[in-house]
Amino acid sequence: MENKLALINGIGVTMDANQPSCQAVYIKDGIIEKIGSTPAIKNLAAGEGAQIIDLGGKTFIPGLHDCHVHMMSTGLSAIGINLYHCRSVKEVLETLVKEQTGDSSEWIFGYGLDESRLVEKRPPTAAELDSCFKERPVYLVDRGLHYTQVNTIAMELMAIGEAEDGLGRDAAGNLSGRLHSQANSHARKYFFDKMSWAQRERAIRHTAQIAVAMGVTTIHAMEGGDLSSDYDIPVFLKIIDELPIHVVLHWCSTRVADVVAQNLKIIGTDILLDGSIGSRTAAFKEAYCDDPTSVGELFFSDEWVTSYIEAAHRAGLQTGFHAIGQRAITQVLNCLEQALAKFPMPDHRFRIEHFGFPDRCDIKRAADLGAVISTQPAFTYLRGGPDSVYEERVGPKRNRRAYPLRELLDAGLVVNGGSDSNVTPINPLLGIHAAVNPPYSGNAISPAEALRLFTIDGAYTAKEEKIRGSLRAGKAGDITVLNQNPLAVAPETIKEIEVAMTIFKGKIVYQK
Ligand SMILES: [Zn+2]
Incomplete structure (x- = not known):
């Protein structure tokens, strides 16, 4: 299906030395057909029956790149339960019970756990987690990512050995499920390897949504290897062309x-x-x-x-x-x-x-x-x-x-x-x-x-x-529209500029 979009009445910063600025751009079938003045592009677009957007003086630039992103870890919050607001162990347990999703084969993942905010000043123990989740493994990470808290079945599945370095114990000497250092890395690796396909897919798509809202149309994604899991790679390959951004996959x-x-x-x-x-x-x-x-x-x-x-x-x-x-x-x-x-x-x-x-x-x-x-x-x-x-x-x-x-x-x-x-x-x-x-x-x-x-x-x-990477005929129709021109505002205010619209392959994928 044809897709035709023109942006007019804008301030175009092209990043192309041959024609550094323009007022308008016409994108056809995902590719920039022409850049130029508002009257010229308006004429062309009207003649072809394209959608025409009047930018009313907003700035447009080539779609922004973020050249180093861990998409999977960034998107993990999409599959997890946020525990940051919890004030007690009881509240942590209630939140986990109430917000659990997926079927029992999926691990329950909670993040943002902050024991300094809990009245007990400690995370829930394995035994406390077991009281709600006897059969379903639970994996919680603290806000500073220093330790992991799991339940008993999780420890059994992960085959956490008694000899492992970093095992927390309660006063009676029993395993508390709080895992540091080596045991923490072991648990992390296990969790990343055991995530379901659906969970991985949700995490990746979530990150793509975060990106478009920030005006990003290209991500260089650092994935697999020791950082997360090689099982992420086939998921990326399967859905990469469906994402609202261009992903350059780096398999680490x-x-x-x-x-x-x-x-x-x-x-x-x-x-x-x-x-x-x-x-x-x-x-x-x-x-x-x-x-x-x-x-x-x-x-x-x-x-x-x-x-x-x-x-x-x-x-x-x-x-x-x-x-x-x-x-x-x-x-x-x-x-x-x-x-x-x-x-x-x-x-x-x-x-x-x-x-x-x-x-x-x-x-x-x-x-x-x-x-x-x-x-x-x-x-x-x-x-x-x-x-x-x-x-x-x-x-x-x-x-x-x-x-x-x-x-x-x-x-x-x-x-x-x-x-x-x-x-x-x-x-x-x-x-x-x-x-x-x-x-x-x-x-x-x-x-x-x-x-x-x-x-x-x-x-x-x-x-x-x-x-x-720049706006010129023949290049990808990836464009970020900003409410201000980063080259014209006071330099100390650049971070206050807002993304008004993100266009990927000639389609609007985000609009404020
Ligand atoms: Zn990195």
Whole structure:
């Protein structure tokens, strides 16, 4: 069926140097047919019997990209029961009983549990959960994601062994169902593997809905592997074309043959070479300021990383890694260099996720090697700056150069923007705001540069810059309509701009 839509009387920011602005756009069958002036597009659209929307001076831009999202974990709230409002163990149990859905084969999932808000100052025990759910496994996660609380049948199904590290016990020495550290990871992995197809599908669709409401039309989704479950991958593949957004699926696996067999073009990228600042596991050359015994950790050997990159490239796959600390960044560049020496791969667009604390020489090296940097400007905006957790961990000197966007662009690197949702929310306008207004002004980039991160350079990262990321004839009809122009408002107000409408393949998928 034909779909024809024209937007007129707008302020079009095209992100295309050949024609940077326009007033109107005409989209036919999901593809931009023409951009131009209001009279010209109105004439054309009327002649073809298209739907015409008068934007009344609103701004329209290429559909926004979020280049690093965990769609499954972001969407988990869609399948779960929110326990944050509960004030007592009794209320937690009542809420679970009242709001349970699905059949008894599905695990009951509750989130937002906050024991500091409960009068008992503790979560319900396994025995208390058993009193309501003897036969049906219950899996609750606390708000800070530090522990899991389960019932007895859940422990039995998961085969949580008595010897496991991190098992909570009551005063009498019986298992309380509260699981920390190793037992917590075990439980998490088990739960992710046991979710039903319907639950996975609901979670993915929920995230897509969150995205369109934030003006996002393309997500680079980091899925499978150790982050969630490889069982998510077939669900994504089945419903990917039905979603109201374009999803570039990154299967965070290390098994090249499996990824090739699914016809995917990308492997890995959110595989962790080091950890995070919060947990003091990002790898540095100097120790953490608040723990002089720790320099963080590298999780893989150079040999393994090099051979993996080479194998991915030989299979024609794009790839990349998560590297935050300076030592992880040096490692990934060393390995990329070696892999390319063994097997030169033109236009590889190797992705480095985060790239938080690069040495200056490594910024240049990344540019020379043709790596693409995947940043999350909201990280430092929400957690960096003076008197922040970052500063406590790494000290003022390193913190000042955390996520140095200005230096990256000046070195000629292509940089994209994302949220790493759930780490920060899917919200590209917040990301653009954060890149323009970072905690240390030396790292600031301009609004136009920041908009590139979330549009054309996001598309470039996925080798899609010829088909999306800017507004020009022949490109995807993905458009975000804003109530204000991010390039014209006072820079410190960018995050207040509202998404008025999201158009995907020429169809309105969100309207305020
Ligand atoms: Zn991530």
